[in-house]
Amino acid sequence: MKIVMIGRGIIGSAVADLLSSEHEVIRASRSGGDIPLDALSVESIAAFYRKLGKFDAMIIAIGGGRIYVPFWELDPQDYLDAYLGRVMSQINLVRLGLPHISDGGAFILSSGLMSKAPLPGFTAISSSNGAIEKFVLGAAQDMPRGVRINCVSATNVKETFETYLPDVDLSNTTVQPVATVAAAYKIALFSSVSGQDFDTRDYGNDRG
Ligand SMILES: NC(=O)c1ccc[n+]([C@@H]2O[C@H](COP(=O)([O-])OP(=O)(O)OC[C@H]3O[C@@H](n4cnc5c(N)ncnc54)[C@H](OP(=O)(O)O)[C@@H]3O)[C@@H](O)[C@H]2O)c1
Helix, strand or coil, X not given: CEEEEECCCHHHHHXXXXXXXXXXXEEEECCEECCCCCCCCHHHHHHXXXXXXXXXXXXECCCCCCCCCCHHHCCHHHHHHHHHXXXXXXXXXXXXXXXXXXXXXXXXXXXXXXXCCCCCXXXXXXXXXXXXXHHHHXXXXXXXXXXXXXXXXXXXXXXXXXXXXXXXXXXXXXXXXXXXXXXHHHHHHHCCCCCCEEEHHHHCCCCC
C-alpha cells in the first residue's frame, strides 16, 4: 500500500516506522520529509497532492494549540489557532485528498485524550478534539467509493512528556509509550469500520 504520513513528530515518526517495513510510506511536514506540506494552507495542500499522485491511505498526526492556560485566559485567537491547526488542517487534507485516494482507502485523523479526560488548562485542545471526532462521524456518512475515515485519540505519550514536559505530574492520568499509540493507529488503519474514534486506552494502559 502507498500510505501517506502527515506529521513527523513523536507519533508520526513512530507510526511511519511501524508501517514502513511492509508498505511504501511517504512522510510530510512543513520542515521536510519526502514532500513538504503546510497543512494550514489550501494552496500548499493542493500542490502536495499534485506531487503525490494516487495513494491508498493517509494518517495525519499534526496539532498545536496553547496548553496549561485556564480557558478564561485564552483569547479568541488562541481558540482559533487551535481550531485551524488541529481541525481545519485535517478537514482540508481530507476534502482535497478525496479525488486522489484509492477506492476503499482510509483516512486516519488525530484527536486525543483531552476531549475525554482533560487536564486543567487544555480547553483549546479539548474543544478542538471534540470537533475532529464529530467531523469524522459526519464525513463517514458522506464518504464515497468505500473510503473509510476514523480518528485516533492518543493518551499522554510517555516520550512527549519526557522530552518536552519533564516536570509535569502525570500520576493521575493515563500515560502510554509511543509504541502502544502507534500500534493503535495501525489497528485503526486496517479496521473495516468508519466514523469511529479509536481510544488508545483500549489498546493497553502501561507506562512503558
Ligand atoms: N504526544 C502526545 O502526548 C499526544 C497525546 C494526545 C494527542 N496527541 C496529538 O497527536 C498529534 C501528533 O502529536 P505528536 O506528539 O506526534 O506531535 P509533535 O511531536 O509535536 O509533532 C507534530 C508534527 O506535525 C508537524 N506539523 C505541525 N503543523 C503542521 C502543519 N501545519 N503542516 C504540516 N505539518 C505540521 C510538525 O512538523 P513541522 O513543524 O516540520 O511541520 C511535526 O512533525 C497532535 O494532534 C497531538 O495533539 C499527542
